[in-house]
Amino acid sequence: MFTACATFVLIIAGALVTSNDAGLSVPDWPTTFGSIYKMPHMVGGVEWEHGHRMVAEFVGLLTIILAIWTWRTEGRRWMRILGVAALGTVIAQGILGGMTVLFYLPPAVSSTHAALAQTFFCITVVIALFTGRRRIEEQPRVEFDTRRPSLVTLTWLSIFVLYVQLILGAMFRHRGLGWWPHVVHAAVVTVVLSWTAIRALSQYSRIEAVRKPAITMLSLMMAQLCLGFTAFLTRVAWGHNAVQPELPMVISTVAHVAVGALLLATAVVLAIQVWRHVPVAFEERIPTREQNPVAA
Ligand code: HEM
């Protein structure tokens, strides 16, 4: 949980670099102004850029500890693999961060760095969820799902549309794409997430493990839509002539990135809880006597 929380802080720190246009304030990597250990003067954009690197190093260290700890103490093989996957992802993320500096912030690299950041955050949240005491000790309350599309399918679809939205948002933010694909796709996200949350709440609200993430997802989605409109106003409608990053734009865009990360992670948690508590009922797929005379 601590690594997941630290990663959330890191996402905010990273978003502050982008929103403050500070990506190239430190022009070299892996060194900072030619040195590995010397602290630079934390002034102007260097404060954001070097600060982000320091938080990233801390999270990197936490991830190394987490991977080794998981490898040594976990009984579940796939959890050990997840620990190693987290380590691989954070290393790739660090390299992408360095690459984007060395190649002067190409949109493709910066957008991949933005998307992988949230993927890594989701991995840390999943590790926290699966190592939680409640998860290990509690017997799941199971209800079979006979409806189509199943709630499991809807939760996977939610993750998919959110991921597309993240890529479109990151591409726009890093000047690789216009704003309209992201804003148009927000309508798709709204429909799919509302459908998923309403289905979960109307059918399975008795299951706390499903009800809580469904309510959280719906609330975060509404907050995210409001923040999206504010980010649009401050960045696109009013901000395109700004000579330097202005505070309302910085606050609204950073909040939009942060809530986006929370929303994606909540959708992942909901999918895992639904997978456990509301599995798909396959009985109806077994042919009846009329359909299968051989069995009869
Ligand atoms: C290791 C974990 C790391 C994570 C989770 C992370 C996360 C992030 C996030 C979320 C952003 C904001 C993206 C956006 O708002 O669209 C960002 C931006 C940035 N990060 Fe990282 N980062 C990490 C490591 C690094 C490292 C080691 C560097 C080394 C230089 C770095 C350099 C940058 C730069 C330059 C930007 C601004 C890119 C731009 O404005 O185009 N990051 N990071």
Ligand code: HEM
């Ligand atoms: C629930 C729906 C939405 C989600 C999940 C979402 C998510 C995101 C994410 C994750 C980013 C940043 C990607 C990165 O890390 O670089 C972003 C950027 C952005 N989004 Fe959204 N968004 C949503 C709806 C909207 C709406 C409705 C609008 C506008 C009407 C909007 C406007 C923007 C703008 C302007 C940016 C770029 C900000 C910048 O350039 O600094 N978003 N969105």
